[in-house]
Amino acid sequence: MGDEESKKWVLMVTAQAPTNMSVIKYWGKRDETLILPINDSISVTFDLQHLSTITTVSVSPTFLHDRLWLNGKEFSLSGDKYQRCLKEIRSCAGDVEDEKKGIKITKKDWENLHLHIASYNNFPTAAGLASSASGFACLVFALAKLMNLKEDNGKLSAIARQGSGSACRSLYGGFVKWFMGKNDDGSDSFAVQLADEKHWDDLLIVIPVVSSRQKETSSTRGMRESVETSTLIQYRAKEVVPKRIVEMEEAIKNRDFQSFARLTCAESNQFHAVCLDTSPPLFYMNDTSHRIITCVENWNHSEGSPQVAYTCDAGPNVVLFAQNRKVAALLLQRLFFHFPPHPDTDLKSYVLGDTSILQDVG
């Protein structure tokens, strides 16, 4: 084979990763570079069908630069969050051999080989449905397969954390806790699974997609401004969240929907209170988000106990947890009545989901 011929190979891996929705919120960093949070957080990982990222990573000696295409458009990889992840992964890469294709890549070769990355989110990007979580979890997981990393999910989760904090929780299915850690080097800031995706299979997720528009203030910038200007944020991180973490773990363990709902709604509301306490204030919710929350509050009140929990991240989309399938069906009826999806209104569609785990799809 001539020299040019021997360069004509491409190795590819595709992976799919779910997003996750926090029920105890991460909002605020103590270290911007390593992405170390000011409090622990807990999330629920979604199913792959409705809210996930699919990423294909490839390597070839003919590639001249690392490049990323996000939802079909080229996207700059120059940001620190991408550079840190790529650097960490390259430093752990292993040997790869494909006898059929006559390819042999040694650990050292990865430093000089370039990557092409094509990624799609099957749900709105940068609209408060945690695309950065599934996006970075998928990127790290796919690259780890391609480059034959021997590291376990714990290490991959720590690498994904350096892309986007919430991404460290998407490496696990079911119910996940991210420990803030105490160390300055981030060595004890990682995610663990609290319960797997089968633990609470009655729980159903309903998402009214209020808006697919990209938010004006990214989560990264929003939380930086909150840390700099909000007085409520430190009280929340030190006094409120530690107690709620203990209660939420207990609620998940016991499948106690009453406590789960009370804590989830209170967390969402306090998170948005911190956003309002930021200068200038961050308005992530809109009128429709407020109306959906009021509708759920009224329903829960009229029943005398919570049927549905709501949470809203850094965007206008509300995520609803129904206690069981019967409640989910009633909830959808109510929502369709009050908020019919229509091209002229801001409500576009509904997404129904379960809890789940990420996959290597070949």
Ligand code: ADP
């Ligand atoms: P969201 O609420 O959707 O998580 P963020 O502001 O936290 O919004 O993050 C959006 C950013 O995450 C995007 O601008 C992009 O940098 C990154 N991102 C989203 N999806 C992907 C993906 N599939 N692959 C790589 N990066 C992604």
Ligand code: DP6
């Ligand atoms: C409101 O993980 O998107 O969704 O770490 O800067 O990438 P960066 O931020 P990101 O923030 C998530 C904030 C949140 C709450 C949560 O997911 O816990």
Ligand code: CO
């Ligand atoms: Co995000």
